[in-house]
Amino acid sequence: MKSSVLILSFFVCSSLNAQKGNLNLSQWHVSDEIKGSDYHLIRKTKLYCFLSNDNDNIYIDIKVEDQGIQNRILKEGLTIWISMDGKEEKKMGVRFPVGSQNQAVHKKSDPSENNTNPNGKPVTPLSLANTIELIGFTNEQERHFPSENRDNFRGSVKCDEEGIFYYKMIMPIAKLPVRNSREGHGTMPFIFGIEYGSLPVNKPAENRGPAPSSVFHSHSSGAGASELYWINNVKLATSK
Numbered sequence: 001m002k003s004s005v006l007i008l009s010f011f012v013c014s015s016l017n018a019q020k021g022n023l024n025l026s027q028w029h030v031s032d033e034i035k036g037s038d039y040h041l042i043r044k045t046k047l048y049c050f051l052s053n054d055n056d057n058i059y060i061d062i063k064v065e066d067q068g069i070q071n072r073i074l075k076e077g078l079t080i081w082i083s084m085d086g087k088e089e090k091k092m093g094v095r096f097p098v099g100s101q102n103q104a105v106h107k108k109s110d111p112s113e114n115n116t117n118p119n120g121k122p123v124t125p126l127s128l129a130n131t132i133e134l135i136g137f138t139n140e141q142e143r144h145f146p147s148e149n150r151d152n153f154r155g156s157v158k159c160d161e162e163g164i165f166y167y168k169m170i171m172p173i174a175k176l177p178v179r180n181s182r183e184g185h186g187t188m189p190f191i192f193g194i195e196y197g198s199l200p201v202n203k204p205a206e207n208r209g210p211a212p213s214s215v216f217h218s219h220s221s222g223a224g225a226s227e228l229y230w231i232n233n234v235k236l237a238t239s240k
Contacts, residue, residue, distance in 0.1 A: 023189060028237040029054040032168075034061045045229055047194065053173070053236045062167040062194070070165040073196045074125035074157070075101050076226075079135070080169055081193030084177050088191060088230050092136035092177075096147055096155040096169060097129035129157045140175070178236075189233045197226035 027038075029052035039048035039061070048063040060080060064070050077099030083089045132153050134143045147155045155169045179188045 023233050023235040024051075024231060026051045026053045026058070026234065026236045028052065028240045029057070029059050030240070032059075039063050042194075042229055042231070045227075047229070049194075051192075051234065056173060058171045058173060058176070058236070060167075060169040060171070060192075064165040064167070065163075067163065069196065070159070071125070072227075073097065073099075073165070073167070074129055075099055076197045077102055078167070078194070078196040080171075081191075081195065082171075082176060083191040083193070084179055084188070086191070088193065090193065090195075093134075093193070093195075094153055094155075094169060094171065095133040095135060096131070096153075097157060098131050098133050100125040100128040103128055103131070126157065126159065137175070187236050189235045192231045192234055193228060194231070195226050195228040 027050075034050050038050045040050065041048050046064070046066040046069055048065075050061045052059045052061075064073065074097060077095055077097055079093045079095045081090050081093040083092070130147050132145055132147050132155060134140050134153065137143075142152075145152065153169070153171055153175070155167070157165065157167050159165050178190070
């Protein structure tokens with residue numbers, strides 16, 4: 001992808017939703033089938049993402065071509081952090097997948113070795129990507145549940161024939177602490193964080209402090225640690 005494309009807003013389709021005041025504008029959700037041209041590269045990463053919403057849900061679609069990152073997501077997990085306070089805080093998040101190495105259902109350290117599921121097929125990190133964990137949602141009694149459901153947070157992961165990894169997370173807006181804008185048009189902008197790699201499953205990590213002035217940025221915690229990328233000033237679409 002050319003350098004001129006890399007500086008485009010993370011979520012914005014330039015022909016339809018130009019940035020206004022450094023807002024990252026979500027698109028109205030039309031279909032679960034995302035076109036390749038809809039994805040935009042997150043600057044300084046190897047992740048491509050597309051954000052959309054309707055009146056009921058926020059849809060986060062991520063595309064990963066790098067095999068090393070794919071393996072880390074499947075084995076160590078991925079968390080979507082949500083902050084409505086204008087700060088890069090890891091207080092509320094949705095962890096999916098939780099990571100095959102974090103599931104205490106197999107005795108061996110690598111569940112892909114010498115294990116089969118009930119239908120006789122080999123157990124792999126991809127086949128184990130079927131559980132969602134909620135972090136910091138105080139009003140939700142159930143914190144762990146299957147990723148396939150219609151009345152709660154739900155997610156899916158898959159790899160195509162070319163080895164490209166596709167991630168989808170659907171978040172019910174009613175379960176998020178979104179705030180109406182002061183002007184009465186839609187919701188106030190908020191912040192998303194995308195974190196993959198090693199992370200304690202049972203509790204959120206420390207507060208990272210206030211957001212910087214840039215629209216979005218990335219930083220790494222060091223070799224072997226998790227990778228965390230923040231997307232600031234996300235604004236939901238109000239109509240098609």
